[in-house]
Amino acid sequence: MSDVVAGKRAVQEAITAGTAIEVLVARGARDNQGLRDVLRAADRAGVRVRTLPRPELDELDSDHRGVVARTRGTLATTLDERGMAAFPFDEDAFVVVLDGVEDPQNLGAAARSAEAAGAAMLVSRVHRAAPVTPAAIRASAGALQHLPHARVANIARAIARLADAGFTVVGLDGDAPATVYDEPCPAGRVAIVVGSEGTGLGRLVRERCDALVSLPMRGRVGSLNAAASLAATLYAYVLPSRRRG
Secondary structure, three states, X not given: OOEEEEOHHHHHHHHHHOOEEEEEEEOOOOOOHHHHHHHHHHHHHOOEEEEEOHHHHHHHOOOOOOEEEEEOXXXXXXXXXXXXXXXXXXXXXXXXEEEOOOOHHHHHHHHHHHHHHOOOEEEEEOOOOOOOOHHHHHHOOOHHHOOOEEEEOOHHHXXXXXXXXXXXXXXXXXXXXXXXXXOOOOOOOEEEEEEEOOOEXXXXXXXXXXXXXXXXXXXXXXXXXXXXXXXXXXXXXXXXHHHHO
């Protein structure tokens, strides 16, 4: 049984990841650079391309943007809590932990930022959190097809397992007095924890963190959404410490 991913970027990533079985293009789809890139990637990979009436693609994904891929599986390695703990992390690996992010678009955008920055893994909750939907995969621009993803029942317990594996756990908290500019990111393995869109970090999760940092807000907007906060933290806080190392 096959799954589907939709949207030009996500389809191209499925081809690159080797999971695409065939590419379906809506009849009359606009011939632009994105579509040409998909067709070129499919040709190089030997993936069959078929043109179908748009309503047939609508049945597979209502927001397909003219291109759908049938795949052998839409995701990279999916792990449970024990699999996460046994994962062969590098000594300077960093992971991203999402504590209750509920919007699939935010999940996808967070995965995209994490994968682009070189995260070793994404960790999220199974319950009361965003599922991995076609919208999440599309928002990730294919990152969820490359980034190992641990889905766990209890984030606080997962953080404890990461700590046992040598990770320093840093929570992103808007009320933290220290900003990402006040202290360098810890050396070695680091877990960056991002809270939910509405309430932020849960109490138990906050207590499990070794440090809390905030993003300085100098404009009139008082906060960023979870995915934007994560992207800023990765590039302003985590990656500079890796460059120095």
